[in-house]
Amino acid sequence: MSEFLSRNRSWLMTLLCLVAALWVLAWWRAEGTPQPLAEGADGKLQCLSYTAFRKPDETPMNPDASVDEARVREDLSILSARTGCVRTYSVIQGLEHVPKVAKELGMQVLMGIWIGRERDKNDLEIERAIALARQYPDTIRGIVVGNEVLLRREQSAQQMATYLDRVRAAVDIPVTYADVWEFWAENKSLADHVSFVTVHILPYWEDPIRLAFMMPSSTSPARPSRCDRCSIARTC
Numbered sequence: 001m002s003e004f005l006s007r008n009r010s011w012l013m014t015l016l017c018l019v020a021a022l023w024v025l026a027w028w029r030a031e032g033t034p035q036p037l038a039e040g041a042d043g044k045l046q047c048l049s050y051t052a053f054r055k056p057d058e059t060p061m062n063p064d065a066s067v068d069e070a071r072v073r074e075d076l077s078i079l080s081a082r083t084g085c086v087r088t089y090s091v092i093q094g095l096e097h098v099p100k101v102a103k104e105l106g107m108q109v110l111m112g113i114w115i116g117r118e119r120d121k122n123d124l125e126i127e128r129a130i131a132l133a134r135q136y137p138d139t140i141r142g143i144v145v146g147n148e149v150l151l152r153r154e155q156s157a158q159q160m161a162t163y164l165d166r167v168r169a170a171v172d173i174p175v176t177y178a179d180v181w182e183f184w185a186e187n188k189s190l191a192d193h194v195s196f197v198t199v200h201i202l203p204y205w206e207d208p209i210r211l212a213f214m215m216p217s218s219t220s221p222a223r224p225s226r227c228d229r230c231s232i233a234r235t236c
Helices: 002-007 009-031 069-079 095-105 119-135 157-170 181-186 188-193 208-213
Strands: 085-087 108-113 140-147 175-180 197-201 230-234
Touching: 069 095, 095 108, 095 119, 108 119, 119 140, 119 157, 140 157, 157 175, 157 188, 175 181, 181 188, 181 197
Parallel strands: 085 108, 108 140, 140 175, 175 197, 197 230
Antiparallel strands: none
16 A cells, blocks of 8 residues: 555645645635625615726825716716615715715715824815705715724724714714724724714625634723624625
8 A cells, every 4th residue: 555655646646636726616616606685675785885986097095086976976876776875985076966966866875074194184074074964964864984094093082082073063963983893892982972883894804813812801802792783884
């Protein structure tokens, strides 16, 4: 037997590698099989994230980039066939047109305020969002003050609480903040400053090694198992 293995070692190794490769390919194929999305009773998705930047040279990182109302109307007219709600992430660079167009199309908006490092830009976003919320109270179903700001380390939880309180005091619309579960678990007091909690679920971006060794403690919070005031934002 040992002589046979020694004589055919190269062939056997090739066979084992081939079997392993086929197993990996089969596993990836199974994992990548398209899954049906849960839709509403009317066959529409509950809500979709929306940005108007879709040309190769367009990016919100360019402060001079902007889209007009016609672009927003074209986009939302298409999306309205699949959803009655869009979530935005800013109210500048043309995205301030979204509530007006959404109202015309009978849609609702989860209006986002982009919060970054620069205080002046944050103030501009907040003031414009407050004005839009007062102008379209029946169209804007909620205001998302900041998106993953804590994850990017661009503001502290204390400063985010200040921003949230400022918006909540100025409008009669539910106000929230959006981030991945880990940063909500680390900053539980922030939940006292929102109308409901918005949690991002990012299964492909989670670190399985870190999660496997994350244990409940004062410095490393446990993964939350339930939430009474959560809005779950799921993405792949």
